[in-house]
Amino acid sequence: MHYIPLILLVLAVIVFVFLFRAVIHIVREYQRLVVFRLGRCIGQRGPGFVALIPIIDQPTNVDLREQFLQIPHQTCITKDNAPISIDFLIYSRVEDPVLSVVRVQNFAGAVQGMATTNLRAVVGDLSLDDVLAKRDQINQILATKLDEVTEGWGVKVTRVEIREVVPPREVSDAMIRQMSAERSRRALVTEAEGTRSAAITVAEGEKQSAILRAEGQRQAQALVAEGFALALQTIFAAAHTVDTKTMVLQYLETLKSIGQGPSSTFIIPAEFTNLLRPILDHIGQAMDGGEG
Numbered sequence: 001m002h003y004i005p006l007i008l009l010v011l012a013v014i015v016f017v018f019l020f021r022a023v024i025h026i027v028r029e030y031q032r033l034v035v036f037r038l039g040r041c042i043g044q045r046g047p048g049f050v051a052l053i054p055i056i057d058q059p060t061n062v063d064l065r066e067q068f069l070q071i072p073h074q075t076c077i078t079k080d081n082a083p084i085s086i087d088f089l090i091y092s093r094v095e096d097p098v099l100s101v102v103r104v105q106n107f108a109g110a111v112q113g114m115a116t117t118n119l120r121a122v123v124g125d126l127s128l129d130d131v132l133a134k135r136d137q138i139n140q141i142l143a144t145k146l147d148e149v150t151e152g153w154g155v156k157v158t159r160v161e162i163r164e165v166v167p168p169r170e171v172s173d174a175m176i177r178q179m180s181a182e183r184s185r186r187a188l189v190t191e192a193e194g195t196r197s198a199a200i201t202v203a204e205g206e207k208q209s210a211i212l213r214a215e216g217q218r219q220a221q222a223l224v225a226e227g228f229a230l231a232l233q234t235i236f237a238a239a240h241t242v243d244t245k246t247m248v249l250q251y252l253e254t255l256k257s258i259g260q261g262p263s264s265t266f267i268i269p270a271e272f273t274n275l276l277r278p279i280l281d282h283i284g285q286a287m288d289g290g291e292g
Helices: 004-023 097-102 107-124 128-133 135-153 169-241 244-259 270-291
Strands: 024-027 031-037 040-045 048-051 057-063 067-077 083-094 155-166
Touching: 004 024, 024 031, 031 097, 040 057, 040 097, 057 097, 067 107, 083 107, 083 128, 083 135, 097 135, 107 135, 107 155, 128 135, 135 155
Parallel strands: none
Antiparallel strands: 024 048, 031 040, 031 057, 067 083, 083 155
């Protein structure tokens, strides 16, 4: 019988712990408690220390952090009757905890149903090329349409991101062939541009070389002409310093050289006789003076 007080003490501790956990709640910054008192919503509580009435108050925990919902591949038909498979992500956050608990039971399921329906409607108004090229536009349209509905649930759809677009196999093969042809065309264009640039560079080099050669020849001819002119000036200046006697001596030396040759015919220029006349006159005068 002495165990009865111990048993009662243990039961009292258990009841106290249970009541404490039922009464005292610590709510984190990113959480809110939506409290129902006898079935009626009395609002949200938190963050921090929250005290509730056991059994009478029933809390529902709501996470305010941004959540994402993955929508699996959905098959849609484009405007040009091309089947296409798309999967995407929906990012959302709770802005009104009370509405998110009271207005919708399964937010994820409801959003997924709306998202697939709106996706098929949006893709059905676009061609296959537009679906492949206008992902951002499709994301914006889906986010706007979903947010119009979820706003009444106290949830904000922040953005929608298409992850993968899978076109039909024949379209994929055609796109691969097109990409290969485009790369080949770009390679040919690049090669042609390189050949053209090389030819232009070579032509420019040959042009500059021809210009330099012509300039060098011109300068060489100018130097030759200048040297010839200087030589003529030197000869002309030297000719002015030569007197008649020097010229006569030069002619006599020349005649002496000619006389040593085998030829017996000589041609004496008139200038030589003109140069000899003063000397002959001087010799004649000397002879006349000797006779006298």
